[in-house]
Amino acid sequence: MSIRLxxxxxxxxxxxxxxxxxxxxxxxxxxxxxxxxxxxxxxxxAEELNRSRRMAALQARAYARAGYGVLQLDLYGCGDSxxxxxxxxxxxxxxxxxxxxxxxxxxxxxxAYLWGLRLGALLALQFATRARPAPAGLVMWxxxxxxxxHLHQFMRLNNAARMLGxxxxxxxxxxxxxxVAGYMLAAELADAIQQAEASSAPPCAVQWLExxxxxxxxxxxxxxxxxxxxxxxxGAEVDAFPLPGVPFxxxxxxxxxxxxxxxxxxxxxxxxx
Numbered sequence: 001m002s003i004r005l006x007x008x009x010x011x012x013x014x015x016x017x018x019x020x021x022x023x024x025x026x027x028x029x030x031x032x033x034x035x036x037x038x039x040x041x042x043x044x045x046a047e048e049l050n051r052s053r054r055m056a057a058l059q060a061r062a063y064a065r066a067g068y069g070v071l072q073l074d075l076y077g078c079g080d081s082x083x084x085x086x087x088x089x090x091x092x093x094x095x096x097x098x099x100x101x102x103x104x105x106x107x108x109x110x111x112a113y114l115w116g117l118r119l120g121a122l123l124a125l126q127f128a129t130r131a132r133p134a135p136a137g138l139v140m141w142x143x144x145x146x147x148x149x150h151l152h153q154f155m156r157l158n159n160a161a162r163m164l165g166x167x168x169x170x171x172x173x174x175x176x177x178x179x180v181a182g183y184m185l186a187a188e189l190a191d192a193i194q195q196a197e198a199s200s201a202p203p204c205a206v207q208w209l210e211x212x213x214x215x216x217x218x219x220x221x222x223x224x225x226x227x228x229x230x231x232x233x234x235g236a237e238v239d240a241f242p243l244p245g246v247p248f249x250x251x252x253x254x255x256x257x258x259x260x261x262x263x264x265x266x267x268x269x270x271x272x273x
Contacts, residue, residue, distance in 0.1 A: 009028070010025050010026065010064075011025070011026045013026070015103060017082070018095070019076065019092070020083055022074060022100070024071060024100065025060075025072040026069065027063065027070040027071075028064065029067045030064055030065050030067060033067040035273040036110070036111075036271060036273065037067075037110045037113055037271075037273070038069040038110050038111070038112045039063055039068050039070045039112070039113045039115050040115065041072045041073070041115050041120075042116035043079075043120050044120045046154065046183045047183070048118055049079060051254070055255075059264060062264075063265070068268075069104065071100055071104045075088070076088055076096055077092075085184055086184035088186070089189055090123075094127055097124070098131070101132075111137075111273070113135055113136055116140055116141065117141040118143070118249055121144060122145070122150075122196050125202055128202055128203055128204060135203075135204045136204060137207065138202050141209050141260070142209070142210055143224070145198040145224060146198070146223075147192075148193075148194045201230075201236040204237075205238075206231070207268070208238060209240075209243070209264060211246070212243070212245075213244070213246075214244045218243045218244050219242050220242050245260055
């Protein structure tokens with residue numbers, strides 16, 4: 001089933017940063033519904049950003065119709081923002097989130113949430129500990145729990161391109177900038193991703209949404225279940241929502257998962273400003 005894109009007045013603009021500008025798209029909350037909050041979207045890594053743009057747009061519009069102001073921001077070296085991907089660094093991405101967070105909380109004074117997809121969820125989790133004001137919640141879509149494992153999976157694309165999957169050895173990390181699947185990955189960024197882990201419990205409530213293959217019963221991956229159990233033992237408030245759906249961030253064709261959008265809205269706290 002295809003979701004028809006409605007066209008509310010999303011506002012594109014460039015946000016000045018210390019280095020260049022960041023392309024942003026702001027979806028203001030619908031004026032005819034009570035204001036419920038604001039949301040900063042943290043996009044995924046490399047080609048997953050492009051493949052997930054439609055789902056991100058659909059969710060942002062759904063949030064806006066429900067009374068949330070949503071800011072989509074292309075991180076440095078990504079999308080339509082300044083810089084090349086080879087120049088991207090983890091600390092610059094964290095600074096970009098701080099920039100977007102400040103803009104969002106000034107323009108939509110309401111409980112503010114972080115919403116991250118894949119590696120973007122891990123980046124959002126790390127940013128949540130330093131965000132000011134503190135986030136009211138963290139929405140995590142198909143979150144990466146280990147930067148090291150995610151990076152090794154990404155590096156395998158390089159092996160597959162060269163050897164069509166004949167090598168079973170672990171891919172080596174770049175000692176300097178290395179091209180992987182059309183993206184020039186700097187050693188500094190690779191090292192930072194490798195060190196990023198979802199180990200510490202988040203400082204706010206978490207809505208964890210995870211897709212399983214449509215032909216299987218919906219269930220959390222074992223690594224996710226163990227992590228969330230550890231977070232809950234540490235005192236975190238976590239709600240998990242496993243559901244079936246295609247991995248839209250990696251499918252060759254643009255894919256939609258309407259059930260994920262509906263579940264995400266249903267998972268948000270019932271409150272108005």
